[in-house]
Amino acid sequence: MDGYLNKVEMKRAKIMHEVKDAMRTLDRDVEKAKNDELIVETVDIDKKLENMYLDSLTNSINKEPVKVSSARNTSRQVKNALHTAAYISLATAIVVLAKDNIKLENKINEIDNNNRFFQEQSLDNENIEVSQDNDLTSVDSQNLNEIYNIGGKFILNDDAKIYTNYEFAGNPESLEAKMDENSPYFEADVARTITGIGYEMPDGTFKYASERETELALEQAGGEAVSVGGFIAEGKKDMIRFQMPDGTFKYAGTIDEELEILNQGGEAVPNDYIAEDGYYNINEIIDNEEYKMGGR
Amino acid sequence: MDIYTLDGRDYQIIDIINLDNDKYVFFGALDNPKGICIRKLVEQDGQKYYVGLENKEECDKAYKEFSKKYKDLVLLDN
Known part of the structure; x- marks a missing residue:
């Protein structure tokens, strides 16, 4: 493993950490909703990421102009800065993707006694819901592709388990084939299948x-x-x-x-x-x- | 490495994203890896400036593009 792959490995481990935290929070919220027999309108993502996101908004909006020529050139702290960049690229991705898919009108629906459900949601906020009676595995990879092609995103199944996609697709190869799609949870699950x-x-x-x-x-x-x-x-x-x-x-x-x-x-x-x-x-x-x- | 002081805090440029004919500049704070902010590059009277964004929607738009750009790198397997 060379130096570049070291960095990749480090990045992957970090994103795992953040994804894990976000998913655990999501799991807890889903369980709470079920126990309380409530429909949850909004699920909060991990508070740490939330704060980071909010801070970044505060630090970005309505700020005084700064001349580009005001830059100071220095070589110090290069290492920290590089690490900063790496971390931010990951954390930002998670924050933004989580925002898109959890905060934006994400609803967790109570379902029937069999407790089988999942919800699809698109990036452009056009909800797509697909219901299956009892057997998620009956949704094959072709259905999955169709859903993704129209912007659908997998979120949760009834058990709110982190490995649901795996069961949902019924075939790990179909997951691999979709690694380049724009679904964070899909990606998260693919990453999970890697590690x-x-x-x-x-x-x-x-x-x-x-x-x-x-x-x-x-x-x-x-x-x-x-x-x-x-x-x-x-x-x-x-x-x-x-x-x-x-x-x-x-x-x-x-x-x-x-x-x-x-x-x-x-x-x-x-x-x-x-x-x-x-x-x-x-x-x-x-x-x-x-x-x-x-x-x- | 170019360092900018924004609101009294030192930042380094992490990346520049071209989006809708604008250049969004992503800064990372040197003292805290979780400190990030975005500015837009504008040119006025022959001078170039980094200006704050207008609202949350513009921030989200920029973040979304940023995350899209790094998605493959983040998930790259060895």
Whole structure:
């Protein structure tokens, strides 16, 4: 994995983190709506992203003109700035896409006793709703393509599970084929299929599934999905590995930790625990002595 | 690297997006990676300026285009 891919990996881990947070919030809101037997008019996205978005609005609207020629040229803080740019490109994407698809008239509908539903919504705010009786898998990839072609967006199914798209399409290949479409949740789910889902088991341990078959087995064993992607270890941390100037390694589980480590001179490096097929193996992470000793 | 001071805070230009015959300039704060703002590049009396946007709708429009641009990079798999 070269330097460029390191950055890609870091970016992917970050977007996973944000997507996971947003989806968890969404899950909680959906469950609350069901329990309260309410129709939710608006679902708030993660508060952190919301604040970031609102701050950016405040900092962008009705501001005094600044001369382009007023720029100061400096080479300092280049590293931070580059990291800033990388982070913002991700976070902004999530914020905006989440806004489009959650905040804009997103309604979660109460449904019949079978509790099977999903809702489609287009970017241009033209709602498209498709109802299926009991079997989402009866919607094949052709239907899916048609929906996407007219601007539809997948949002949730009845269980409000983060891996719903997988079941919905009934075929992971159809998901792969649609990776370039403009649906954030679709993308999020595709990304999830790349990095897998982490499960918290009844005994408090964490297991990891990169295949649907494994997911089902873990669910049947009482596992609860707790992460869209990335790593899950003790403390449910998503981790990015950094090499420090003194040669040691540190691991970041949050954006703030990443920034702190970067400011200490850390460089994101490939994580040894990424298998050749691109999937993380949580057992390797937890069992690895270096992780136990490394930086946390 | 060009640094601009906007509202007393130092920013770096992250990107410039062309949209509807306008250039939207995205700034990232040097002191906080979550600090972002947008300006529009305008030319007046032979001088170029970064001016604030008019409203939320214009911001959203710019953000949407920005996110669209980076979508593929973000989701690029190795």
